[in-house]
Amino acid sequence: MRAGGLPWCTPSPESEAQMNDLLSRFAAVRRHSLALAEPLSAEDCCAQSMPDASPVKWHLAHTTWFFETFVLEPNEAGFRPFHPAFRVLFNSYYNGVGARHPRPQRGLLTRPALVEVLAYRANVDQRMQALLARQGGNAALQTLVELGLQHEQQHQELLLTDVLHLLSCNPMAPAYRDARPQADAPAVAPALDWVECAGGLVEVGHTGPGFSFDNELPRHATYLAPYALGARLVNQGEFAAFIADGGYARPELWLAEGWDWLAAQHIAHPLYWRAAEEGGWNRFGLHGEQPLTPHAPAAHLSYFEADAYARWAGARLPTEAEWEAAAAPTVHLAPALLAHAGAPSPRIEPQAAAGNGLRGLFGEVWQWTQSSYAPYPGFRTAEGAVGEYNGKFMVNQYVLRGSSCATPAGHARLSYRNFFPTTARWQFSGLRLARDV
Amino acid sequence: MRAGGLPWCTPSPESEAQMNDLLSRFAAVRRHSLALAEPLSAEDCCAQSMPDASPVKWHLAHTTWFFETFVLEPNEAGFRPFHPAFRVLFNSYYNGVGARHPRPQRGLLTRPALVEVLAYRANVDQRMQALLARQGGNAALQTLVELGLQHEQQHQELLLTDVLHLLSCNPMAPAYRDARPQADAPAVAPALDWVECAGGLVEVGHTGPGFSFDNELPRHATYLAPYALGARLVNQGEFAAFIADGGYARPELWLAEGWDWLAAQHIAHPLYWRAAEEGGWNRFGLHGEQPLTPHAPAAHLSYFEADAYARWAGARLPTEAEWEAAAAPTVHLAPALLAHAGAPSPRIEPQAAAGNGLRGLFGEVWQWTQSSYAPYPGFRTAEGAVGEYNGKFMVNQYVLRGSSCATPAGHARLSYRNFFPTTARWQFSGLRLARDV
Amino acid sequence: MRAGGLPWCTPSPESEAQMNDLLSRFAAVRRHSLALAEPLSAEDCCAQSMPDASPVKWHLAHTTWFFETFVLEPNEAGFRPFHPAFRVLFNSYYNGVGARHPRPQRGLLTRPALVEVLAYRANVDQRMQALLARQGGNAALQTLVELGLQHEQQHQELLLTDVLHLLSCNPMAPAYRDARPQADAPAVAPALDWVECAGGLVEVGHTGPGFSFDNELPRHATYLAPYALGARLVNQGEFAAFIADGGYARPELWLAEGWDWLAAQHIAHPLYWRAAEEGGWNRFGLHGEQPLTPHAPAAHLSYFEADAYARWAGARLPTEAEWEAAAAPTVHLAPALLAHAGAPSPRIEPQAAAGNGLRGLFGEVWQWTQSSYAPYPGFRTAEGAVGEYNGKFMVNQYVLRGSSCATPAGHARLSYRNFFPTTARWQFSGLRLARDV
Amino acid sequence: MRAGGLPWCTPSPESEAQMNDLLSRFAAVRRHSLALAEPLSAEDCCAQSMPDASPVKWHLAHTTWFFETFVLEPNEAGFRPFHPAFRVLFNSYYNGVGARHPRPQRGLLTRPALVEVLAYRANVDQRMQALLARQGGNAALQTLVELGLQHEQQHQELLLTDVLHLLSCNPMAPAYRDARPQADAPAVAPALDWVECAGGLVEVGHTGPGFSFDNELPRHATYLAPYALGARLVNQGEFAAFIADGGYARPELWLAEGWDWLAAQHIAHPLYWRAAEEGGWNRFGLHGEQPLTPHAPAAHLSYFEADAYARWAGARLPTEAEWEAAAAPTVHLAPALLAHAGAPSPRIEPQAAAGNGLRGLFGEVWQWTQSSYAPYPGFRTAEGAVGEYNGKFMVNQYVLRGSSCATPAGHARLSYRNFFPTTARWQFSGLRLARDV
DSSP: OOGGGOOSBOOOOOSHHHHHHHHHHHHHHHHHHHHHHTTOOHHHHHOOOSTTSOOHHHHHHHHHHHHIIIIIHHHSTTOOOSOTTHHHHTOOSOGGGOOOOOGGGGGGOOOSOHHHHHHHHHHHHHHHHHHHHHHTTOHHHHHHHHHHHHHHHHHHHHHHHHHHHHHHTSTTOOOSSOOOOOOOOOSSOOOOOEEEEOOEEEEESOOSSSOBOGGGOSOEEEEEOOEEEESSOOBHHHHHHHHHTTGGGOGGGSOHHHHHHHHHHTOOSOTTEEEOTTSSEEEEETTEEEEOOTTSBOOSOOHHHHHHHHHHTTOBOOOHHHHHHHHGGGGGGOGGGTOOTTOOOSOSSOOOOOSSSSOOOSSBOEEEEEEEOOOOTTOOOOSSGGGGSSGGGOSSOEEEESOBTTSOTTOOOTTOOEEEOTTOOSSOEEOOOEEEO | OOGGGOOOBOOOOOSHHHHHHHHHHHHHHHHHHHHHHTTOOHHHHHOOOSTTSOOHHHHHHHHHHHHIIIIIHHHSTTOOOSOTTHHHHTOOSOGGGOOOOOGGGGGGOOOSOHHHHHHHHHHHHHHHHHHHHHHTTOHHHHHHHHHHHHHHHHHHHHHHHHHHHHHHTSTTOOOSSOOOOOOOOOSSOOOOOEEEEOOEEEEESOOSSSOBOGGGOSOEEEEEOOEEEESSOOBHHHHHHHHHTTGGGOGGGSOHHHHHHHHHHTOOSOTTEEEOTTSSEEEEETTEEEEOOTTSBOOSOOHHHHHHHHHHTTOBOOOHHHHHHHHGGGGGGOGGGTOOTTOOOSOSSOOOOOSSSSOOOSSBOEEEEEEEOOOOTTOOOOSSGGGGSSGGGOSSOEEEESOBTTSOTTOOOTTOOEEEOTTOOSSOEEOOOEEEO | OOGGGOOOBOOOOOSHHHHHHHHHHHHHHHHHHHHHHTTOOHHHHHOOOSTTSOOHHHHHHHHHHHHIIIIIHHHSTTOOOSOTTHHHHTOOSOGGGOOOOOGGGGGGOOOSOHHHHHHHHHHHHHHHHHHHHHHTTOHHHHHHHHHHHHHHHHHHHHHHHHHHHHHHTSTTOOOSSOOOOOOOOOSSOOOOOEEEEOOEEEEESOOSSSOBOGGGOSOEEEEEOOEEEESSOOBHHHHHHHHHTTGGGOGGGSOHHHHHHHHHHTOOSOTTEEEOTTSSEEEEETTEEEEOOTTSBOOSOOHHHHHHHHHHTTOBOOOHHHHHHHHGGGGGGOGGGTOOTTOOOSOSSOOOOOSSSSOOOSSBOEEEEEEEOOOOTTOOOOSSGGGGSSGGGOSSOEEEESOBTTSOTTOOOTTOOEEEOTTOOSSOEEOOOEEEO | OOGGGOOOBOOOOOSHHHHHHHHHHHHHHHHHHHHHHTTOOHHHHHOOOSTTSOOHHHHHHHHHHHHIIIIIHHHSTTOOOSOTTHHHHTOOSOGGGOOOOOGGGGGGOOOSOHHHHHHHHHHHHHHHHHHHHHHTTOHHHHHHHHHHHHHHHHHHHHHHHHHHHHHHTSTTOOOSSOOOOOOOOOSSOOOOOEEEEOOEEEEESOOSSSOBOGGGOSOEEEEEOOEEEESSOOBHHHHHHHHHTTGGGOGGGSOHHHHHHHHHHTOOSOTTEEEOTTSSEEEEETTEEEEOOTTSBOOSOOHHHHHHHHHHTTOBOOOHHHHHHHHGGGGGGOGGGTOOTTOOOSOSSOOOOOSSSSOOOSSBOEEEEEEEOOOOTTOOOOSSGGGGSSGGGOSSOEEEESOBTTSOTTOOOTTOOEEEOTTOOSSOEEOOOEEEO
8 A cells, every 4th residue: 555545644754753753642642542441440341332332442452453454464574463363353344354243242242351452452552663663754654653543533532432321321320530620610601692704615625734534635615605603502501492492392393304213212302311300401421410511512412403403593504614614714723623642631521612703613512514424526535445444434424523522632623524324422412503694 | 375485486477378377287287197097906006015105096195185285275265175084194294284194004095995086186176276267376376386286296206116116016027008119229338428517616506487396496606626427327238237247245336334235135236127037137117027228227226326336437426516517508408308297208218318418317217416415505495384395304315316217297307306315226216427537 | 635644624525415515615605705805995905904914805815726726736637727926926824835925015916906816716616616516525625625615714704804904004994894783782791700610631622523623633631620711701891990900001910021012012902992082992893983882892902911901800811721621511502603604794893792601602702811822732734735734833822712703604613723922912802711719 | 928928839947957058058059159250250241142141240149139139128127228229220020129220231231340249249148147047947038048049040050051142252252161171972872762651640840848939839730641752862963964954944844933033033053053164063162162062962942943853853842741740750860950059060061961761851951842831720929029030921931841051050850940932042952852652
């Protein structure tokens, strides 16, 4: 596989400094995965609560498998796999790599034990560092390593959301981590203000020297009519008002498929919301069960719920191009985009963003757009198995923009395209309103 | 409901000539539905072969219900329904009208009998004609009548495709209508030629004085990079070559969800294709089981199959804007767009289009595009139940463009947006290739 | 296939009188099937409301197929099938005969039309009569013909219960046949009285010269402890009291599998019972929707419901041996057992039986027993496809005894073993209580 | 709950010796559960491989819950539960106790951790011993304790079969325990010999002073025709011959429901049999994947497979009364019935039984009978939640007799009635043939 053949966009590191930066990024990202698993027992790390989620142990192993399969195997002299069975066990969806363990049965892999997976990680880490020390100047290799790190960061977010789902299935409502005392929150959220955008012929998609996934490319022109975006995210108090107004019982607010989904799944509130004994709602999160935080962003919404809320509010969801074009001028101000990989996440729950203008773009909740996940004009995939990374999922999913409180530091990006089916709710997914002007 | 409140685009008829035209269109369209049912027995008209399909009798009744509910009820003095139970029985999906009979149980409605439904049609026709004679100059009324006629024409196509599916479930492979002897077809299809389009900022969506559905509006600008479209449709011989080349067994050609769908449904060829005893393929159609017609368009493909074929061919599906922009200059030449409503369909099977340049745009098979079915910028729905017509289906479906051999005369339109889920195959759905240039 | 090889028990007719009797029975039974279809349209006869039920047209064809396949094919010189496709279309479950049309798709067979099936019947009838005229003295042939007639009578009952289910799916609640005015029913049902039986070593199973199915053989000894049976059937008023007492909401009354079934299917009353607008219950039957008849037997109960009712009443279901041993002394008095085949059924709804002692044994509702459907000691099946008649269904079903108002005249028998899965409710199935003494 | 009100049959211990015996039995049985979990990690103990199986940790907790709920709660002064949430988490199916955690989600209970469950066990053990020391002379209490011990022994067998199923889902085929070297097995199994039984009026059901479950009572008379039983169990070599003879592809050998099950589940061999690379079969067991042992009993058969094999062999399954009547005279010789509770199991795989006459009755594989699981005449359940133990499962299941290599020492009994649905295969379930004589 040639670097030139890879559609991912990465810089050409030419100096030793860049090389050392990659080594240190590698160490930091790998270490962060272990840090995320730290509060969990081996039992916690083994269970799988639904087919869409994976066990923590599997995340730890699969991200290691990615480096072993895509980096070490073609580049390491005398390559021998750590364990021959792991090639199948920890392949996620790469048909090009061969067979794989059925996804819904990942939670049955009590063997290898967590300690063996940790040994696997240590082994691959050591071999990766040796490889990078020898061949670190190879641009193609660097691109793959960077891809592996970005890939691991994606799994770091999934690790947290998957654990949250697992813990939510336990009637004892255990917390992943105890909440730290928080500064007093404002009792009242400000009324929603809007930011107007002129539209016109704009460019969207990744640009510049940094990394991006193939699905953010190529940068291209698109035409937008004038529009406005909600300056802040829809918050929990607003969503509770939607429920109180019969939002889940009024078919005119829902897409037909969403309305059928409500009925089939008996859905009448966001995932993890629970009727409080004293009336109102609690919500379950990584800090356990807590009362609503009315002015903090609503999370764990499906596309259908986000869309219905927007219709109820007399608005609509933005397109992803609208989101990106509006967000572009503000990006240099976003703290979430400036953090270093491996830096500890300050929070694992969304909170109300302070300030004026467009806010809460990153680091709170992913924001559903009305855009179906589709290839950008001129999109092409890499050859070989690694080309299965993104392209084959571009159907029947919708794009979310921004990033969430579970996104690891240094991973968010203006042109980032997250995507999920319309019924997915276990991510930190919320919404920002849009309207025509 | 005010006409001004309706987003459908229709002319304002001011002359008696236009009024007479509407009356004659009404008679012609209504008559055509009966003509389509003519070759069928009462038993044929009652059965439902799958939840997605409806019985012919139900189509005949529901299209009548549409006029009774949306035109007569608000406009007829002293309105009384033909039968109080029909309001529920023949409501398709309008929550605003109230309860409805469960869709998968439409085939169990052996009562009312077919003759009673025919009486229902005659009654409503007579009342409609009386109403139009009295209030025909009312623009809002005319808009609704036109909507009802367009709606009935949509059901005329479904009536044929639903009957085809029903007959395909019968091991005796009965024909809907015997085939007429055909002129000798050319033994060899011409190689695929391409038509290049410059793209740029184009306008798409309905324009001009004629009718369109709300989903074709508003006309708006969009930006296209340069591209090329296949001048003709992918034909049966080409699709057989795809199969022979292992097309259904190579995961790298398929979207991931499509690949899973193949496995779950044991799909290895287009719907209605059957292995011929003497080798090769037959296909079942409205004329019964017949050998492939290699140079005629391939039909009954899902989005997944169309997409996989395009990838195999080194091409891709067009977007709907690409399709419309390329087709626009040729539209004045398309015979299918010039036919009068109610004119008998000359064919009920697709055939190879003659000529040069972009061809086969209309009247052969609907053409899958890669565009998810979404609202046009500025889209809005009508108020009231009739507003449920299109908007609530704009998710997890993909747009098809053109029209098919089952589309009734006078119904096709350049800006027409047909839409189905990615697994739907019982329509006359095929594909035209696209590529970047 | 030799008659000696058949386990069915039939007389050896030696005289011409017996021969004529068979011919006249054949004509009467065949005619009765047509009479049952008489109130129905071709549409009514084509539809299938659930996989367990079959269309009337299918019943008419399948019973004809049985004679054609098992009687004409091996015995008719120069046999040629009426239509080659019918061998597959109208095979129910005989693997020994070859392929068969999938059961859940019987309602999609709009072709052959009803008139063609009637022609099929007439053709086979004529050939059967010719065959019997020539070879009527052949005992093996007579046994098969008798089996075919008994088989057709079973389908006559199913025809009625399947039509009832179909009509129940129609919101217009159409009646199969209008109700005749009935004599005033007694306002109050007598309290339940009990009939005690000594038990001991008893013989059960068919005996004597008449026909029986193989599953009623061989007659054999079994030991019974003393017991008592309810003299009459559980009636609708009593079942309404069970509901009013929370019967469907008290897990201690239900078998665990039944309790899960209630929850999964949202079941809270017998099939066809509908909450009346004025309070209380109506029930849907072959005469349409009517108020409960409190003192008439409760019908359309599953095994689970019958068992739960019995537990609520401080009783239990009888075993089939208990039922047969208790009923044996009274059989010579049962009018239902004395009727001639083909005689019109006086009623198509169960009613309270008059008199004293064990009553309502036949002609009202089938009575669930606690006996799993199992082979009698020494049971053996016939060789060949006809041996698939009963034996292969002897698992996970429970035996019902007696007969119902839908059982054709001349078909009931003391040793008759009807059988259905524990969740079946669309038959006229009720219960008689039992208890230890 | 009064002892007199309990249908379980237990002795009335009057001496201190008997009291000490119960204490020592309690300690031994409880210790044995821990010994069974000893080879497993916390991860192994947490996972659940299918809804029918439970995690080892859950078994350890639930058996403890049984003592806490049914013994300590009504008898311990000042009872306070170890943890209030455990009442719900570890209730299996007792509606009388209240809510319970959904069975298919037992594997998601990563909390409480295994160490907490072990602490729960230690706590309840200590309280139980204190209670028994104080009130050990109370016969009702003793009966409940004995029931709890028998209950725990049942779960000891399930623990092993559930772990076997879990390990079988791991592509690495891990062994629960390494196999010990075995004495050379005979190369050839003896031909099947038969033991004839006269039948007649026999008594079956528990008798004598020892414990039995309520479903083994009351002892009662039943009548049997003469019959013969296979002297030994059907072995793996014979079952392989059945497969080689097309056993899984011949519908005439199967019950209709079994035939449909084969097709729906794609079943063509016993559970845990795997095609060996070198041809023939391996089987997966608690010692990992191993070649067939041709003369050892076939195991992991469903009722359908046992029944089909018997038909293929020209025989049938015995009834449970036939089995018990034939086994009764030999019981005093069965080593498996003489072992003390808590004694280590010498083997965890079935092997060929040596000797003459009826052999392999206990300690190898449970033997399917053709008897549906039904109440014995006069059966009654205990009042209260403990009465849910057996009775509510008496439908749509079939009885297995004997015991298996996974049955703990001291738990087997002549009158023991094990029961499973017809498709269950994860138990050590095999068969012994029967035939009429």
